[in-house]
Amino acid sequence: MSKQAHPFVEPVELKGHIIDSLLLPKVLDLITEFGGSYRIDKIHVGQTRSDPSSVVIAVEAASEELLGKILAQIADHGAVPVHARDCELAEADIAGAFPENFYSSTNQHTQVRLGGHWITVADQEMDCGICVDSERGTARCVAMSDVRIGQKFVVGHRGVKVVPIDRPGEGESFGFMSSAVSTEKPKGVTVRQIAADLHRIRAKGGRVLLVGGPGIVHTGSGPYLCELIRRGYIQVLFAGNALATHDIEQSIYGTSLGVHLGRGTSVEAGHEHHLRAINTVRRAGSIARAVDLGIIRSGIMYECVQHGVRYVLCGSIRDDGPLPDVVTDALASQERMRDEIRGGRNGQGGVDFCLMIATTLHSIAVGNLLPAWVKVVCVDINPSTVIKLNDRGSFQTVGLVTDVEPFLRVLVSEVDALEADYAHESG
Amino acid sequence: MSKQAHPFVEPVELKGHIIDSLLLPKVLDLITEFGGSYRIDKIHVGQTRSDPSSVVIAVEAASEELLGKILAQIADHGAVPVHARDCELAEADIAGAFPENFYSSTNQHTQVRLGGHWITVADQEMDCGICVDSERGTARCVAMSDVRIGQKFVVGHRGVKVVPIDRPGEGESFGFMSSAVSTEKPKGVTVRQIAADLHRIRAKGGRVLLVGGPGIVHTGSGPYLCELIRRGYIQVLFAGNALATHDIEQSIYGTSLGVHLGRGTSVEAGHEHHLRAINTVRRAGSIARAVDLGIIRSGIMYECVQHGVRYVLCGSIRDDGPLPDVVTDALASQERMRDEIRGGRNGQGGVDFCLMIATTLHSIAVGNLLPAWVKVVCVDINPSTVIKLNDRGSFQTVGLVTDVEPFLRVLVSEVDALEADYAHESG
């Protein structure tokens, strides 16, 4: 097999503070992200902060079309072909619309090549076309709705050079950023990846830790978690008094609470049920004993007891009761969690994957204990929790700002699909 | 038919500033909510703000058990049976747990009746038991974990009187509150109610208005909305340039964008596609023309054109392009929306129901135009939007803090279920 992965190649050049202002990594990332590969042909790295660097990268792609696409992308970050050519122009044929294949501007300083010379574009503004006056040798940004018939616009990316803005001044930091959290991204794909991880870990006999908040029960998502437990996708549960209590309360006061859930009205007596549920389990002695006695007949804690999921319930100062299984001392709780994470002392292996759902306190506590190589997925409707977790700053942490119920619902249906595929392939 | 709905009746008394501190409405609401009914037997309303009021309410229920439950609920708001009896006590038989059926305290001033006298409870704290020293004639709150064997605790609600705290002082307002927005409520029921509304309105030939933001497309929820349109559940769409553009972009650049969506990676070229999509439609002349020409072959706007859903796309200063159908003038946009809401001038009826999804600007703009009797459901992952909408403050506005995708996904499956039920019943 040859070293050169792809047949279509174009050398591009990138100059300036390409390492410390992240241009080089960004460009390399884009090439990879769009399906190309690269070879660094020449690199000169400035010795000190004030010395500029330069690099020549051979961009490789499987098709000419893909190569063009990649070149267009990286051009917006200042990477221009070594062999420059003039920009291509087309006349506007319709008022208020650009010609087909128009070049769409960024908000960075831009130059276009006309008659072998690089001309600086005036009125720089993002999402405009670049209107060129060839006679005067000038170019400027024009908004779509301002286009007039007969104006000439740059089409394609050829002969366009973006000059990214400089780094902050001497003595300032680059303000390294840590988190990419968005509520607008398509989340389905991320959930599919999580399902694939769960499936893979189950297949190899690994261990998945679920760290969960009471929102799982409040939002009616308990049944999905129960399903994951029954199917063997969860081996360890870390939670607090609240999750276990609300779950058990729902199991014990099923009917009456069921009615209220069914009516969707606020459950005025809910808080009392909560306290009564705790009292009942305290009278039984432990959650497992209450399951044995038939007091608890369903729910997350029931499934944990039935399927040998190990659980650590950590106490907090806002707990009512608490349940008899709750470890009220914080240091003892940490010790118990460490044992599960590392494995060994509990006669089990360490944790391979960690799913944190709807809890800030527990997520951060567990984040403190986990080694960086355990992949963490943090799901919360509140961006702050996800941001805080992400601030741990490893590539392994994935933040998802979303509601618990749909997340777990979709997760269950994704593992369903995987199991079906797998059965089909095996069958 | 007799006037008295239910056979089990108990007269209760409520005293103090029961109207302006909302105690009376709260108590009446609880009776209704828990399935009972009431008859006001006697009412004395204080003439001025400083005069206390009093009322005797006959609480009615279908069973003795339900009656007891209702009495327990309203007792926490100060409504006590006219015929008071001593509280009932039980001994703690297990350390760290209350006896069965213990009375669970509130954080309000509380009195218990011992030997015919009302005794004030010390150490008042919510979610405790009330421990009574009968010999000394004292009572105090004790936490569950502090219970010692042999202590006597109040059980049931008999002989317990809560004395709700007073209103704010003279000259202060009661701070009337408007919104009940929560991210922890079971949402399934609310979605079911919305589905029922949509189904009912479709059956009677009414008109449903959907006000939507681009998040519908970003989150991959477009197909659910398309499904609702195809089934005839949406008659009018109000949106902005962004929703229509992202939707059309997805239709036109389907494959390549599809690939990216499939890979779940950030779509670096997305913004350009966006601009190119607008340009293409501007070149065609209008959205409907682009559908006719086969340029747009799927998506929300496509379904609107195909199924005669009327749409108003309102412009804003952050628009790129915009699309040729966008009404760029704000007053003209309002006029167009008024016509659809009121009906008549557009040859249609007025709007019966309004579903606002993932848009603050449009939601509030439409909220300004809607009469109070059109039921509004506002769905947003951001509580602020829902709070603002709810501040309109009518009973007709329902706020849901949730993700768009699961909301629409579940809504479609709920209307599915309704249609199946209906087919079954009719069949």
Added chain:
Amino acid sequence: MSKQAHPFVEPVELKGHIIDSLLLPKVLDLITEFGGSYRIDKIHVGQTRSDPSSVVIAVEAASEELLGKILAQIADHGAVPVHARDCELAEADIAGAFPENFYSSTNQHTQVRLGGHWITVADQEMDCGICVDSERGTARCVAMSDVRIGQKFVVGHRGVKVVPIDRPGEGESFGFMSSAVSTEKPKGVTVRQIAADLHRIRAKGGRVLLVGGPGIVHTGSGPYLCELIRRGYIQVLFAGNALATHDIEQSIYGTSLGVHLGRGTSVEAGHEHHLRAINTVRRAGSIARAVDLGIIRSGIMYECVQHGVRYVLCGSIRDDGPLPDVVTDALASQERMRDEIRGGRNGQGGVDFCLMIATTLHSIAVGNLLPAWVKVVCVDINPSTVIKLNDRGSFQTVGLVTDVEPFLRVLVSEVDALEADYAHESG
């Protein structure tokens, strides 16, 4: 002194489900809020839920102008003068603007009185004028920008009747709402009230509890809290390991951290300092001992030790270290907090006022322990914390969605002003 507080009186009538749909309390609240008083002249309360009620209220005010203002306000909630008169009309003299003193519409069903008859207004929409066609006997809402010269508009509130929308149907709850939290309210006044409370409580030798999160230190607001402590406004502090650690870290690593704070850059070594600070105090044995040894020479914990502020530091599972003073057991922490709240066992009085700043966990934990009559102010930049606290639902809880630093900064300057006033008055 006569019973009738104010000389100007107008009897108004209110009909419908005025108690359970909260109309009566709302109207009484408005009268009081706007500085009037009332006398209930006649009241008929429907016996059952389906029976309507009615009331005649004598609205009283100190001036005719104020009376008019109050009548205008309550008219929007359906309270109309017993002695109805026709509405008053004025001609539009300028296009696109209403005549002076125009009636501004609500979004509720509205009627205007013309020639002794009540006419229903068409095209109902909020914030419009009501345009009357006297000849045809019709009325409709018209937007400001649509006004044409010569159209007749209702001016003033006379002869306008709002018909509030009905309650939800049988079997539905009224959706009792709990919280009024806004980020747009003028907050200065609220802070002034808190300052007045602190000042009053200090004067009478009362006790103020501050429940604080580490955000107080992170945001650079520590010095303000120190100032409040030094001036004797805080008697008890509840916090966690984080607040105390960050505070002590700032005291111990003052210079180097000071430099970083001064440069505003992210403090990369901050987390290590944090751990070293804990280690240093653990080596000393306790916070008080570290103060005695001169290790801690400034900050919140230093001031607490120096000024006899009692503190309870409660542990949590996310704690590093923790500091030797931290109570790691949750039940023991609750017990320590109870002692301070109730007073007595600690040789002190109970707590009179509670200020919660920037902490969800501790705020809710303390909320669980506090009796309802202790006034609580909860300050957080995150609306969720404030909403949750407010859900306790007593009039005594005030929620403030704001940044910590400005809040404490302004609070200190407000107590400054109060002390100056007081010194002036006494001097």
Added chain:
Amino acid sequence: MSKQAHPFVEPVELKGHIIDSLLLPKVLDLITEFGGSYRIDKIHVGQTRSDPSSVVIAVEAASEELLGKILAQIADHGAVPVHARDCELAEADIAGAFPENFYSSTNQHTQVRLGGHWITVADQEMDCGICVDSERGTARCVAMSDVRIGQKFVVGHRGVKVVPIDRPGEGESFGFMSSAVSTEKPKGVTVRQIAADLHRIRAKGGRVLLVGGPGIVHTGSGPYLCELIRRGYIQVLFAGNALATHDIEQSIYGTSLGVHLGRGTSVEAGHEHHLRAINTVRRAGSIARAVDLGIIRSGIMYECVQHGVRYVLCGSIRDDGPLPDVVTDALASQERMRDEIRGGRNGQGGVDFCLMIATTLHSIAVGNLLPAWVKVVCVDINPSTVIKLNDRGSFQTVGLVTDVEPFLRVLVSEVDALEADYAHESG
């Protein structure tokens, strides 16, 4: 002047995917941030994505202490001295506390050098000490509270090597992140920098653009903005109907609204005042005319008119009225804003600095129009706005999640301080 900035130098080595996983830029950034400088002595960049790279960096610092500090920092990112030595150990002398100067662990794979060999640390966890068993040649993480007297711990950073986790697998993106937004950072410094920018731009006769939302008025921050305008710090204002209306309403209905603000109660009639204010200005013809007529006598718009601040009020579909100066067409609004941003056509220079306060819509609209080299500061209590703006992703955008009032209050006091300094220096 010699090329070597600092006398103390230590060569360090960094290996692996140092460019595309951002290790090299991160390390260079840290060196600079901590006040050191660097010289790249040797660099080998892997040609393709799977080839590792390596670099030798000479770290330079002004003092040995600083050099040590920098080396400690960058060691946590895998940069280790070329000339490795064994780690240094110290015995724990107190139970539950580390020895002074203990090495504080990260959550990354770590090795310590013992007798010339690199040993992998077991039980990896952040914020622990590394306990070494020299005889067995083993090392493991131990939490502070678990330390026993006599255990040996690593002190200092010598002989410790962190092995950062690998990049994501082939075909995955590095998930380039864009925004660093935090509510916990010390904000004072950032505000001081903004004040310095304003001061500098005023001195050179530059132009500052303020983009503001109505929150400026709601939060009572109007007077601070007025002060900035009067002092010549603002040359252009972009806003909507809401900001101008609320500001003018406060000016016109000063007394009565003042009373309400003073009482801190909700202003029931506020919305009507709002409409009446608009109507009054519409009757006058324009804001400037209303100022001339003495109708508007204070506030933001008043100061703009009096001090020649150019303003563009852009319309939106949620506007009431609107004010006569509002540009209701979105494209016309964009054109007006472009003219101000670019300068020239308005007889003025372009905009040098942009301060966006409390408005999502206008901030993003203006962000679309601004070239990347105009520094932007975006202030909002809502993280989403700041995140969206930051997503523009240039170093020039600074996001501040904070309340408007304190921000403007502090900004005014910071320019005060700067003016005083300047007067002092000049005097």
